[in-house]
Amino acid sequence: MNEEEILIFGPPKKIKEISFGVLSPDNIRKISVKNIVQADTYDDEGYPINGGLMDPKLGVIDPGLKCHTCNSKFGECQGHFGHIELARPVVHVGYAKEVYDILRSTCRECSRVLVPEERILYYEEKLKEDGVRTGMRQTIISELINESAKKKGVLKDNKCPHCGTEQIKIKFEKPTSYKEGDKKLTPADVRERMENISDRETALLGWNPNASRPEWAILTVLPVSPVTVRPSITLESGIRSEDDLTHKLVDIIRINQRLRENLDAGAPQLIVEDLWELLQYHVTTYFDNEVSGVPPARHRSGRVLKTLTQRLKGKEGRFRNNLSGKRVDFSARTVISPDPNISINEVGVPKFIAMELTIPERVTGKNIERLRKLVVSGSDTYPGANYIIRYDGMRKRVTDITRDILAEEIEVGYIVERHLLDGDIVLFNRQPSLHRLSIMAHEVRVMPYRTFRLNLCVCPPYNADFDGDEMNMHVPQTEEAQAEARILMRVQEQIISPRYGEPVIGGSQDYLSGAYLLTKKTTKFAREQVDQMLYVSSINTDLPEPIIIEDGVPYWTGKQLFSLLLPPDLNIAYKSKVCKKCDVCEGKKCRHDCYVLIENGKLISGVIDGSTFKARSTCKLLDKLVKDYDTDVGRKFLDSVTCLVLWSNGILGFSTGIDDEDIPKEGLDVINKVLNEGKEKVDKLIGSYNEGYLEPLPGRSVEETLESKIMQALAEARDKAGSIAERYLGMNRGAVVMAKTGAKGNMLDITQMSASLGQMSVRGNRLHRGYMKRSLSSFIQDDVNADARGFVSSSYKKGLNPKEFFFHAMGGREGLVDTAVRTAQSGYMQRRLMNALQDMSVSYNGTVCTNDGVVAQFIYGEDGIDPAKSTYGKAVDIDWIIHKNLYQNKEAE
């Protein structure tokens, strides 16, 4: 709503409440603009038939025509209801069960509830008292219905407590017919009975007399939906194709007419009943075409018709597809690709997109010249503008012809819809949007080519990679929305995850291994290299004194360069990820350089790796920067460190290859020996089992015991083989650097490559199925040996033999199936969790309330701490506070 509209119509109206109710026959006639009597839609010339289903009074669906009721054009007229007078009443399927409940709980003569007066009072009281909150309402109502229904057929005393009439058992024949004893009750009979129930008693039966009466569940008049709800489409061939609802209404009118004619002609009872039944069928399927026990109505082609219920229901229904989730304008979607040189806050937007999406900017004295320039440049050159909007809301497209005139025309108060410019705020999103970090606000950076560009540090929260992923972008249009996005949703504000209080945005892969190489003791750079590195990482400080001078040439260490990224008053100490976990930590004198010590913003000792700024893990440094300093400091650190590391990586070089997994012959011999020993142990176990010596574990059979012991022995053997391999795998190998710094993979993966894969498993058991009593046909039956049950002693490097290869594939397949099933299951769980919890929020008094005002927690999390602002779940990191304050004090002294 713009200002002018507000001046004309007043401030925007807020919908306060929506009331639901059943339409009474009177109401249906009242809202109807036409009694529909013709079963046809259009005549031969293609004009809608008067009194037909496409009556021009019901609204317009053809551009150019005007509505005969409200005289508005296509698109303006929402459409108007018509009605059909049914020759005989029919049951509304949706209420068939409720009608049955009323029939069996009320007297057939006096239509009163079949419980004595004092019980009525009791139930009234109960509904008033407990029905309010506990959701017990429906339970109480069905209790009453069941109690009164007992009079019919269950209790010996089957007389109405009010008038004394004997009751007959009512039978409900699904979906829509009722029998009293053996006599069929027609909808007309049913309706008559329900008309007599007093308002007070319908309320007890669950029918709120202010909104609905039970007899309205028996339809005497059928509303005909406006044509706008069921538009007909003209095919290319010129043939009109009607909506499913129209087809259904045609059927109803046709049968209704035949029924009326037969009634007027005094046709025999049998024929009337048949037609009545048929009318009931058509009205039933008009409401719901999936009622059990009713053959679904079909189109001529045999396709099942989509009627009212089907339109609303399910994932593709009106509610979930059109009301809870809406299509929006000002959005874009394309493939993403990485760009390490832009900030984490930014997103690279292709020029094509920037020229299509616009931001409305109001012309003021300050920006008029700038906007005028944009208008002059038109919509086809970037940067430009696509539309201008006058005071009165009139929009004008900026074209090549009009751009100069329009540029002249704009004045203060106009709105210019200009192209996206660098620095504009946009929302960026990747599906599946599982958490709030899946939609974050980025600043636009317009770039050539056709992909969105994003910094690699923001991949973890989006769970994005660049194997063809696409992402969406939305442009907030109002200043309020833009401000909100910038303050609350900007990437740098989301570095700490609300799930656990650890960083979700941070380095990964090359950034971590590169940081390790950069800050290693032996790394040094000459002046020229240092200048380049500082330039690309936009660090504008004076160079520190070089530490190393060789042959008169000054060199700077990587630690010195890294220190330039840190705030000058930072003091912190922690162990790095490559820590060897020695028995006694030697602190900053650590031989492996694993003790990170930062004093007054200088990295004194230790290498930088995963434990410093890895995303989705406990970081020691990044979270301190974000929480103790500012999100700005954290963002700048990430922006610079990634550029610095990338450049240093370029200088130092980093690679991995098959020789990373090389193990000298003596090592391989030991590994083979260990594996063979494991297999021998298995043989021994099998031997003792065969001889009957194997003691079963408590509560287990001998076979199960053998199986678990074999698994244990083999796992042990593989672990031993792995740890032997690890002895040969030093930090001079690229793969090991990656594993140890947390860049990619772990030591298990490397030992699988170099030593042995170990046991393959499906569902946590060794492989045993496939052929009868064996995993592959090349084994004898019931062979429980290591090799026969999927133990792979080869390594990836050595290569797998065919059997091993097959076993490995079996294990791999399970993983794939697992992922497919899991996504479906966890998706549904997430939807349910979301729906159950979404209305809870923190109030101003600190309590957590639902939207009905019920308090769920008196203080959020019992201590009022936001996990997103906590230190890994704790409100305050006391150690850190002590540490921080002590160092600051020292400086003062």
Place this chain on the structure above:
Amino acid sequence: MASDEFILERLDAILHYKVSDAIMDESKKKLIDYNANVHEFTEAEVEIIANDIVLEYDKARVDPGEPVGTVSAQSLGEPGTQMTLNTFHYAGVAEINVTLGLPRIIEIVDVRKDPSTPVMTIALDEENKYSRDNAIMVARRIEGTTVENVARQTALDVINTEFHVYLDSERIEDAGLVMEDIIKKLKKVKAIERIRYDEDENTIIMSLGDISLFKLRRFSQKIKILPLKGIKGIERAMIKKEGDEYFVYTEGSNFADVLEIPGVDYKLAMTNNIYEIYEVLGIEAARNSIIEEIQNVLDEQGLEVDRRHIMLLADAMCLEGDIQQIGRHGITGEKASVLARASFEVTTGHLLEAAREGEKDRLTGVTENVIVGQPIPLGTGTVDLVMKVIDEDNKEA
């Protein structure tokens, strides 16, 4: 130098009512520890640190309007995609499998009354927890024993239509049974015509009269699994030593009955069947148990989720005094808003019910407002902006 008394006194004075008890206790412990072992504080340092703690605590507080429900749901749902499926893991003892991973979480939020793998961890009282023999005795009392368990061998006498059970005295003793009990139990079985006990052979012989061989076979199977003693629903009980105490682990759960077993420390007995806990110990215990069970699964999977998110879920489930399911028949199904319910599941059912009851949707929730196209009442939507209309004359300025 600051004395311990000074530190305690200052912390009490400065932190009181401003931080949670947990932080208060931790501060005291850490400061005194640090003072003694690392660095002696000056009094001024203590003051600064104490004030800083309060400041940091305030910085970490939740903001009003924060959609904590949504954040909880996301924090629990998002790791769901990373969880493994069908993991069976060993709980305490290697012999007992329990469902973990995503299926277990779903089981918990569904409030299933019979979880797929009910297990109990039972602590023993002072008298029994240090002795292996006593622990085994308690386990026996809990574990069900069947005829088969005490038999050396069983045999069918086809000619006389008799069923012979050769008893194993040792096993009977192990199970803590007496001969008379077994016979008494067997006498209650209607199909048996006559029961004879052969002392020489230590055999029970049951005659069944004139029945077919097929029926005899079936009958023998039935007798084999006839429970002689133990608690219903518990299939296996075994003991395990942890530290210097023995615990009884069971497969199957019957919380109410186990509490009554002599030798059991009822204060510490646990089950993973949350509904049983609700029935026996009430809503608060159930709430605590929901938190622990979810936390267990997440820990086992190595996924970290803040406890507060789990607590909110548990509190939401236990809001109405009984455990409500997350889903159609629980929290969502009983929402006040018609539109919220209709857009979740069984759309038409909820609309028809709303019309019959003449319900009114007050549009206070998220879904409803999205549907009608209004700002949602959370976060920045909880406040309205009031703006002064600019004076027409000054508009140009």
Place this chain on the structure above:
Amino acid sequence: MDKVNILEHKLVSKHIILSIEEEESFLKKYNISRNNLPLIKTSDPVIKALEEQENILLKGRIIKIIRPNSPAGEGIYYRYVVE
């Protein structure tokens, strides 16, 4: 063997019955009515045990619950007793 007293079970948090005066000041502090409180049923084993122990009916009263194992050290919660 002492009789099973569920109030002593590890999982059962401490339940305290608020006095009428305490109830009033509590409701005033949070500015809410009883109907907006979390509920506990009279059929709840803990309520039954408390009723027996104190020999009073608790329907309509407010119970204060002190929960251990909370991020705050001790969590405080209230429930309104209903049928």
